[in-house]
Amino acid sequence: MQNQQFDIETLKRIRNKLDYIYSIAKCNYNDHPELMDTIENLAQVANMFANVRIHELNDRIEISGPQGFIVSKLANAYSRMKDYEKQKDSDFPTWKL
Numbered sequence: 001m002q003n004q005q006f007d008i009e010t011l012k013r014i015r016n017k018l019d020y021i022y023s024i025a026k027c028n029y030n031d032h033p034e035l036m037d038t039i040e041n042l043a044q045v046a047n048m049f050a051n052v053r054i055h056e057l058n059d060r061i062e063i064s065g066p067q068g069f070i071v072s073k074l075a076n077a078y079s080r081m082k083d084y085e086k087q088k089d090s091d092f093p094t095w096k097l
Contacts, residue, residue: 011054018047034080041077045070 025039052066 006053006057008054008057011050011057015047015050015054018043018050022047034084038077038080038084041073041080045073045077048073 022040022043025036025043029036029040048066048070
């Protein structure tokens with residue numbers, strides 16, 4: 001018998017928390033659009049992983065194109081964070097002695 005690293009009920013609780021994070025980010029988008037968009041995308045990526053794992057544990061794979069979905073959402077989040085990092089670097093004052 002193989003030792004499972006995840007069980008279905010825990011994955012469902014994880015998925016529910018990710019849905020909550022996603023909804024809070026979506027509702028508060030106007031507070032800080034770039035940050036909320038990044039949070040939305042990362043929550044969707046993690047949720048897709050949870051869904052794929054749940055389907056695997058149920059011995060059925062019904063999700064079409066999870067890799068493309070994950071790569072797309074992760075690329076968006078990565079791009080937002082790179083832009084944020086560049087902006088923060090340019091806002092940092094130069095040192096003067």
